[in-house]
Amino acid sequence: MASKAFKEIDLNMGPQHPSTHGVLRLKVSIDNEVVLHVEPVLGYLHRGMEKLWESQTYHQIIPLTDRLDYLASLSNNLGYCLTVEKLAGIEVPKRAQYIRVILAELQRLASHLAWIGFMANDVGAMTVLLYGFEARESFLDIFETYAGGRLTIHGMRLGGVPFDLDETVIGMIRKVLETTPKWIADIEGLLTDNRIWRHRTEGIGIIPQSDALENGLTGPCLRAAGMAWDLRRDLPYSSYEDFDFDIPVRTASDVLDRYFVRMEEMRQSLRIVRQALDRLPAGEHIAKVPRTLRIPPGEIYHSIEAPKGELGFFIRSNGTDKPERVKMRSPSFINLMSLEQMCKGNLFSDIVGVLGSLDIVLGEIDK
Amino acid sequence: MLDGQIDVAPVAQAFERLRDRFPESVLDASYAGRELAVRVRREDIIPVLRFLKHEAGFNSLTDVVGIDNLKSLPTGRAGDAPASRGAAGAAPSLPAGRTVEATAALPVSQKGETTAASEPPKRFSILYQLYRFPEACRIRISVDLAEAEPVDSVVPVYRAADWAEREIFDMFGIDFTGHPDLRRIYLPDEFEGFPLRKDFPLEGKTGGV
Numbered sequence: 215m216a217s218k219a220f221k222e223i224d225l226n227m228g229p230q231h232p233s234t235h236g237v238l239r240l241k242v243s244i245d246n247e248v249v250l251h252v253e254p255v256l257g258y259l260h261r262g263m264e265k266l267w268e269s270q271t272y273h274q275i276i277p278l279t280d281r282l283d284y285l286a287s288l289s290n291n292l293g294y295c296l297t298v299e300k301l302a303g304i305e306v307p308k309r310a311q312y313i314r315v316i317l318a319e320l321q322r323l324a325s326h327l328a329w330i331g332f333m334a335n336d337v338g339a340m341t342v343l344l345y346g347f348e349a350r351e352s353f354l355d356i357f358e359t360y361a362g363g364r365l366t367i368h369g370m371r372l373g374g375v376p377f378d379l380d381e382t383v384i385g386m387i388r389k390v391l392e393t394t395p396k397w398i399a400d401i402e403g404l405l406t407d408n409r410i411w412r413h414r415t416e417g418i419g420i421i422p423q424s425d426a427l428e429n430g431l432t433g434p435c436l437r438a439a440g441m442a443w444d445l446r447r448d449l450p451y452s453s454y455e456d457f458d459f460d461i462p463v464r465t466a467s468d469v470l471d472r473y474f475v476r477m478e479e480m481r482q483s484l485r486i487v488r489q490a491l492d493r494l495p496a497g498e499h500i501a502k503v504p505r506t507l508r509i510p511p512g513e514i515y516h517s518i519e520a521p522k523g524e525l526g527f528f529i530r531s532n533g534t535d536k537p538e539r540v541k542m543r544s545p546s547f548i549n550l551m552s553l554e555q556m557c558k559g560n561l562f563s564d565i566v567g568v569l570g571s572l573d574i575v576l577g578e579i580d581k
Numbered sequence: 582m583l584d585g586q587i588d589v590a591p592v593a594q595a596f597e598r599l600r601d602r603f604p605e606s607v608l609d610a611s612y613a614g615r616e617l618a619v620r621v622r623r624e625d626i627i628p629v630l631r632f633l634k635h636e637a638g639f640n641s642l643t644d645v646v647g648i649d650n651l652k653s654l655p656t657g658r659a660g661d662a663p664a665s666r667g668a669a670g671a672a673p674s675l676p677a678g679r680t681v682e683a684t685a686a687l688p689v690s691q692k693g694e695t696t697a698a699s700e701p702p703k704r705f706s707i708l709y710q711l712y713r714f715p716e717a718c719r720i721r722i723s724v725d726l727a728e729a730e731p732v733d734s735v736v737p738v739y740r741a742a743d744w745a746e747r748e749i750f751d752m753f754g755i756d757f758t759g760h761p762d763l764r765r766i767y768l769p770d771e772f773e774g775f776p777l778r779k780d781f782p783l784e785g786k787t788g789g790v
Contacts, residue, residue, distance in 0.1 A: 257765075532653070548741060
């Protein structure tokens with residue numbers, strides 16, 4: 215009799231909640247402990263980036279892209295710069311392309327290390343957060359030495375990268391290549407066979423491959439659903455075709471598999487960085503790009519494999535030095551759409567784990 | 582190359598099939614940066630996308646983009662237009678951005694081009710980015726809408742369009758007919774105006790959020 219009254223309860227989660235990774239609000243309906251419905255409510259961080267970009271020159275937009283996915287600002291820089299270069303027909307020197315690959319892969323490692331920290335913390339393993347952030351620190355030190363920024367790095371320019379890699383930075387990267395595998399192994403040692411971790415992740419947040427594709431899911435989440443879709447290999451940009459790397463794929467499509475995919479991706483990123491450093495071509499690190507860059511009318515879409523998934527930019531130019539329209543396809547935004555399907559039928563306490571496994575950043579969801 | 586080595590043949594083939602199947606719907610096509618952009622009639626967006634998904638194998642919708650063409654319209658604010666239009670007074674030119682270089686690799690229909698030239702440019706454009714896995718080829722389908730003209734929601738075809746269409750509704754005020762849950766996504770429901778329209782001031786409006 216009493217159970218009828220408690221049949222369906224609406225719960226509000228966020229926007230100020232430690233496990234929503236920013237200012238995300240979730241409207242959750244539950245039946246006892248089982249999730250019936252999850253509705254993300256967005257816009258708490260909406261800054262009107264796309265409107266703002268229409269008033270800025272092509273060069274001025276680059277630092278603004280840092281503020282989208284602030285855990286992977288170099289990836290945003292890269293995605294934006296490549297799109298503008300493609301539209302304007304700017305040829306990027308080979309050395310700059312390699313440096314970009316190195317920076318983007320280091321950024322992926324930093325992003326994934328932050329992710330594993332948050333993710334483990336969400337399900338109660340606080341030690342891993344400290345491990346992840348300790349390991350990530352050396353990547354941020356590299357970015358700081360290279361470009362002066364740690365989080366919003368502004369480490370790319372149209373036509374290349376702002377600075378050449380000097381001996382200090384190369385030495386730091388080489389050191390990180392040696393230390394990081396140990397960190398990854400330590401984190402895996404803490405989690406992979408941990409019974410609580412397994413219990414909280416295995417078979418949780420499953421989305422079938424067909425639904426994942428239908429919902430536009432990209433990045434590690436799609437690869438954990440059995441689809442070997444990686445733009446670095448499928449539509450290579452910035453000389454990714456020169457490097458030898460594997461694309462980790464898992465098939466269970468649960469939280470645990472997203473963890474396995476990301477951990478393996480970190481190792482592959484280290485492989486790419488090592489190859490790029492060893493084969494770093496000589497030459498310029500930036501092409502000559504006019505300060506007032508006027509791009510003739512045209513439209514272009516270009517996307518890269520950011521740590522979170524497919525990061526795309528659509529730009530329409532109008533002959534002036536400012537774009538007519540810039541649209542960003544943010545991976546977190548599209549990936550978050552699958553949250554409800556992943557959570558339905560799971561326990562309420564698993565929402566934080568599933569949300570964590572999506573690896574969202576509100577900066578790029580709300581734009 | 583500046584970008585990945587996209588094989589042109591499958592896209593061109595898909596376009597041929599699309600044009601043969603919907604000769605009336607395809608208004609024009611252009612090719613830029615190894616990307617195919619096809620403009621279709623607004624009324625036919627659902628059958629066109631359904632054909633591309635189920636028969637031409639474009640299994641994923643990457644993004645939906647809304648664009649306000651206000652500044653490219655002949656009646657747009659004078660001086661804002663980037664370049665003086667050569668054929669002013671004659672047949673209205675296409676909105677800026679449509680005039681991208683066409684290459685011989687693509688069979689652009691002559692018929693389609695004449696149709697486009699005789700049609701006045703419209704206020705808004707909606708662009709659908711499609712992707713075919715695993716061949717890694719892309720196609721962009723677009724429709725043009727006049728102000729206050731609705732367009733069919735493509736959510737029944739590609740579920741991925743759900744939030745993207747809500748975002749366009751929020752930012753441009755475009756009505757997507759048949760969308761399962763058309764509400765503002767970023768801004769509060771009581772917000773007035775549509776920020777990404779070109780006539781919405783950059784600084785915002787007094788009394789806004």
